[in-house]
Amino acid sequence: MYLEKELIASIQLFLDSKFNLKVLESEIKLLSTKKNFKGDLTFASFSLINKLRLKPEDISKILGDHLKENCDFILDYNIVGGFLNLIFKDSYLVNNLLKFDSTKTKSINNNSIVIIEFPSPNTNKPLHLGHLRNMFLGMSIGNILEYAGYKVKKVNLVNDRGIHICKSMVAYKKFGNNETPDSDKIKGDHFVGKYYVKFDQELKKELSDLNSKNLEDSKLIKEAKEMLLKWEEGDNDVRKLWVKMNDWVYKGFNETFKKLNIQIDKTYYESDTYLLGKEIIKEGLTKNIFYKKEDGSVWIDLSDVGLDDKLLLRADGTSVYITQDIGTADKRFEDFKFNKSIYIVGNEQDYHFKVLFSIMRKLGRAFANDMYHLSYGMVDLPSGKMKSREGTVVDADNLIDEMINTAKFHTNELGKIDNFSIEEARKLYEQIGIGALKYFLLKIDPKKRMLFDPKASIDFHGDTGPFIQYTYARIFNLLEKAKSLNIDYLNLKENLDIKIEESEREIILHINTFIKNLKEAINNYSPAFICHYVFNLSKLFNKLYGEKNFLKEKNESLKSFRLLLAYKVAELIKINLKLLGIECPNRM
RNA sequence: GCGCCUGUAGCUCAGCUGGAUAGAGCAACUGCCUUCUAAGCAGUAGGUCAAAGGUUCGAAUCCUUUCAGGCGUACCA
Incomplete structure (x- = not known):
């Protein structure tokens, strides 16, 4: 038994027998005695003055006398301004240490299934300091929960598709000269990241040559967009290049994971999941939770929970970020039947997750209340925010x-x-x-x-x-x-x-x-x-x-x-x- | 504009389900290695807990307002 628990039990018993006062364990607050006072644990008697109608000093005195008299583990006490400072007997502390068992933690929780999602990177550039905070949090929280008896599954949702990936691909096609990470002796993710940066540089050049600030004028942007369309059509060459470049990135990521001992149980890829959620849009429309505008786009009104209207499906029928998150949430529940699902994502997405959880609740998903956004803060540098454009990102x-x-x-x-x-x-x-x-x-x-x-x-x-x-x-x-x-x-x-x-x-x-x-x-x-x-x-x-x-x-x-x-x-x-x-x- | 978050020592942070004289680390200054590992220990100095009201026996902690900073508020992800 822990020191505190035994003492609290004694106090409870005493209050009950002496004053017929029943208090919960949680109501008895013991503080560790401040350094400047003599004692091991302190009871603040103020908390009982209303219930007992006695002065704090008197409560402390009565309680202190009783504990000293009747508890074989209390050596002495002193009272300072109503605070009751209790001193344990040496023998009791020594025995307590002999009995201390650090492994009795598994019973804190009995096998609840917890999903932790992290770090969910993009595949167009290497990991940075922010990912480190994210990954360390994910791993550590996983370890902590496991140590307490939870069953933990760590999942990663890789953003492996989209316009940003196409930018790297376009740049590689144009300027890559068939180089590879091996030929360049560069880690795969850095290699691909190089072309992402290259794209941006070339774009700037192009626009300044055109004397324009409008991205619409750029041929490079146009090429990237075309590539995205081809990707979605399943164009063979584009897909091949995509697989090749992503594999380079994964190889690089895995090296970093290994060095940091980051372990993932299951990896989801957005290229597999990005179409999920469309079915649920239909479900929501049927249930009249969502509504359709004249142009065909689908929305949800969240004003009753203090949020705004949110788009769920574009007029052209394509999905947005939250659409797939809705789908992924369902899928994840199917896959794991979790008791808790934790998303380790930066706090710039607080609003997004509020919206997501509200939607799942409105859809009547029982697990909606078990979804949790672990919103962590940004990592700033002495020079301010990390900005990839200004090259201040810490790799x-x-x-x-x-x-x-x-x-x-x-x-x-x-x-x-x-x-x-x-x-x-x-x-x-x-x-x-x-x-x-x-x-x-x-x-x-x-x-x-x-x-x-x-x-x-x-x-x-x-x-x-x-x-x-x-x-x-x-x-x-x-x-x-x-x-x-x-x-x-x-x-x-x-x-x-x-x-x-x-x-x-x-x-x-x-x-x-x-x-x-x-x-x-x-x-x-x-x-x-x-x-x-x-x-x-x-x-x-x-x-x-x-x-x-x-x-x-x-x-x-x-x-x-x-x-x-x-x-x-x-x-x-x-x-x-x-x-x-x-x-x-x-x-x- | 609206919403969320943050403001504690020179710096970085604890403390925030209300409890005593607000704590640590770094940096500064003083000491301690004929040694169980000095990546350590002991000590000095450093505070109007952003500001003002309120609640309370008691407020860094709860409530209100103000100020300062961050983030969000996209048919981006």
Whole structure:
């Protein structure tokens, strides 16, 4: 049982027996005692003044006396301005640690099926910093939910068709000279992206030659549009080129995925799904949920839910973005019978998803209320917004390489791994560099817009991935030494007669919030909670590590206990980093 | 115009289902390696929580207004 729960139960019982007052567990709020006061947990008695008609000081006194008297785990209490600060007995905290089991999380949820959609890239250019935030969130949230017992399926909906792809294709046809990623020695997605940029450059040139700003005047645009039509007709040559170029892109993407350990269970392609949804338009018309305008276009009126009229089908019968999203939602439910479907998509599409979910609700889809848009904020640069036209986009692959190189630089500077093989060292650089990057992007509340400062991102001190990895590595080393000294810390019996330090109390109390924090992360779909938890855990441990020499402790019981504490901390660091998709090197 | 989001230390962020004297990291300054890994630890300094009202025993947190910034509001995706 967790510290808090046992205490809350005692308080509930007391209020019931003494005052005949029944309060819910959730109504009793325990705070962790502020640093400047003595105590482990604090009860704010103010919350009961109306119910008990007593002064907060009196409530605290009565409650404190009772708990001290009757709970064998409470050592003492003090009252400051109505706040009741409770102090646990050392023995209770020690026993609590001995019993702590980090694996009892699977029962938080029993096998609900959750679909997570990400990163859903376009196939006309390489991945960038925004995709990194997206992918790290997707993977981490997937890990977190899985750890809590959910059944998670990660799906990717690739935007592999449309005018933007045709632009790359036109440019390649005109200027490609049959080059390939292999012949150019460029990663496939970058190779194709090059032609997307080329198209834009040539277009600008063309328009300035024509002295026009009107895209209608451009032959290049016309060619791209024609190519799109041919694509839709299934023109052989166009399709062949399309397959070839997309394959290059996928090969490139997969390399990046692999490096970052991004795993996708199922990939949907828009070229397969873009026609979905048209049937549902008919359904909506029959049910009079949608309406047809004179020109034949189909709309839905969403004014009753505070939104506008929305086009669902063009006058020429072709579908728009939301049409296929409606279709895909149905298909996804057919495919997975999900209990929850999470779309990890940037917040510039908030309105789109509001509309989509409203439509599904109006169509009477029971799963409509289980669809959730995890709306994450944009990643800005110190120079402002990332803009592809101004060349300020941070490329994912470049950034990854930079991070790994920085890790290499620092590691070599510190000179701690001189006996590593080249392969071991390479692996370590990746673990540290990518760990730093993931942590940097995940530690901020997903909902919030964030600033990516390259200088700050490559800092490996303080609130960073490497700091936490380092804490783990030090404990690993410590435990290895303990092992070589034949110290048995894993089979300790309860009721050790030891006195623990303030730093140790803090660690045990923090360890106890693991499950609570995990639930918090789940409820908010936010890996940031995991980051904060594991950072604070590391910090608390490092404090103790600086204060005490573990192996030189004379009291054998205390020595073993401390090593067990270290062991549990390491275990939790590893678990939590894993939830973030970050690896834990044993040495660094 | 309308809708949504954001505003906390020099910088980046926690805290926001109301609780004590608002916290961390970075940057700055002081100390600590004859070593369980200094990618660490200890300390100093740094705040009108954008502003003004309101609710409350109590407000960074809830409500209203104002200001500033972002995003959206396409027969684009």
